[in-house]
Amino acid sequence: MAENQIAELLIDLWHDLQQPAIFWQIGVLAVCLLAAGAITRQIKAVLRRRREADPSVPRGASEEGLRRVIFPLTALGLVIVSRIVLERWHHVNLLKLAVPLLVAMAAVRLTVHALKRAFPRAGWLASFERIFATGAWVVVALQISGLLPTVIDGLEQIGFSIGKAKVNLWMVLQGALTVLVTVLVALWVAGVIESRLMRTDGLDANMKLVFARLSKALLIVLAVVVGLPLVGIDLTALSVFGGALGVGLGFGMQKIAANYVSGFILLLDRSIRLGNLISVGSERGIVSQITTRYTVLKGMSGIESIVPNETLVGSVVQNETFTDPRVRVSLPIQVSYATDLERAMAILVEAARTQPRVMDDPGPGAFVEAFADSGINLQLGFWIRDPAEGTLGIRSAINLEIWRRFKAEGIEIPFPQREVRILGGAQPAVPVAPVLDQGNPVP
Known part of the structure; x- marks a missing residue:
């Protein structure tokens, strides 16, 4: 609307408020809003029933966007139709004023929906929605009150130069808004592409992530490159500044750049x-x-x-799960020199076979590893196919079973022993009090 048209609309609306016919406009507007609310509830109920009938179908971006803008768009359509019908008998200035307000509501909800699709884990979107809605309502209020052109003229008076190009504050705000809109569109498209890629069955998960992130990065760059020239900002004027900034960031962000390149690799x-x-x-x-x-x-x-x-x-x-998820786990066991090694090794294998996580092919095996100071070192080796579940639990269960069977068979698990001799023969050997050797009592 032009400035004089807005002024005439406000004057006419003020006159309408002093006439009883204003109740017709209020009633029609209320009926439009109530009808839009009822239609919205019916459409959401249909979508919910379809979702309950087939829960396996993922909810797409278009359905989420429809849920958010169905009320303002429905109300907008009903208000426009009511205004056309009612203006034959009454003034419809209130309905004319409701049109830009409903358009602003739909724009705010669509913008926030695009941001939620682009940043699904961002917790700041709830507060951003209120800030963005406030800004949109302020712009609409300035437009309706006729103050917006005056504010724009004041912003255009604040100018500065970048190289040979002259830029004013209004141009900067226009550029920021245009870039924001184009980036939001790019993020929306990137979100749709990512959702389609994630539902593709014949593509590797890593390749899905690569294509999704590459498409998002390319679309954002394209949005900035397209958005700035739309408001008259020459990109060549920013080339010197951008080059210097790029060199500085290149030196200061080497590690971050290396991590990003490594991530794509x-x-x-x-x-x-x-x-x-x-x-x-x-x-x-x-x-x-x-x-x-x-x-x-x-x-x-x-x-x-x-x-x-x-x-x-x-x-x-x-x-551990690069080509084959199976891994081998080894348990060291020590027995005394008086032990029947073949029986002890058989017990180790039997104890491993009692655990369901131990594989039968290849099966568990026991080995004589070394002849140590205090006993003979044995090793029990077995394979599992689920290393992601951890090995502490299965090692503990097998050790407990070995201890029980050794105790039943009378097989000794030795502890370190030391023999102390007193040289010189002046005094007979005397018992030595137990000492600690690596945390174990030694008689």
Whole structure:
């Protein structure tokens, strides 16, 4: 609307408020809003019944967007139709005023929905929705009151130069708003592409992440490149500043850039995948998340470790489930020299076979490892196919079963012993009080 049209609308609305006919407009507006609310509830009920009938179908971006804007758009359509019908007998200035307000409501909800699709884990969107709605209502109020052109003229008077280009504050705000809109559209499209990629069955999970993130990055860059020239900002004027900024950021953000490049390498070569059990340095856990900057390892204790991608690319990584999830677990056991080794080794194998997680092929085996100072070292080796479940529980269960069977068979598990001799022969040997040798009592 032009400024004089807005002024005439406000004057006419003020005159209408002093006439009894204003109740017709209020009643029609109330009926439109109530009808829009009823239609909204019916459509949401239909969508909910369809969702309950087939829960396996994922909820798409278009359905979520429809749920948010169905009320303002329905109310807008009803108000426009009512205004056309009612203006034959009464003034409809109140209905004319309701149109931009409903358009602003729909725009706010669509914008917030696009942000929620682009940043599904962002907790700041709830407060941002209120701030954005307030800003939109302020702009609408300035437009309706006729003050918006005056505010724009004042912003255009505040100018500055970037190189040979002259820029004013209004142009900067226009550029920011245009870039924001184009970036939101790009993020919306990227979210749709990502949701489609994640539902693709014949594509590897890592490749899905690579394509989704590449498409998002390319669309954001394209949105900025397209958005700035739309408001008259020449990109060549920012080339010198952008080059200097790029050099500074390049030196200051080498590690971050290396992590991002390493993240794409990990996603492309598929050496580490989601669900793999890996060890890097002192960290060991299941890969629960791979981003372009870091990888999250969830340890057996539930603690999550954030490992930079550069560390995974430049270090030796033990991937226990890279090509084969089966791993071998060994248990050291020591018996006395008086033990029947063949019987003891048979007991070790039998104790391992009692556990359902121990594989039958290859089966468990017992071995004589060494002849130590205090006894004979045996080793029990067995294979499991689920290392992600941890090995502490199964090792504890097998050790407990071995202890029970050794106790029943009379097989001794020795502890370190030391014999003390007094040289010189002046005094007879006397018993020596037990001492501690590595935490074990020695008589």
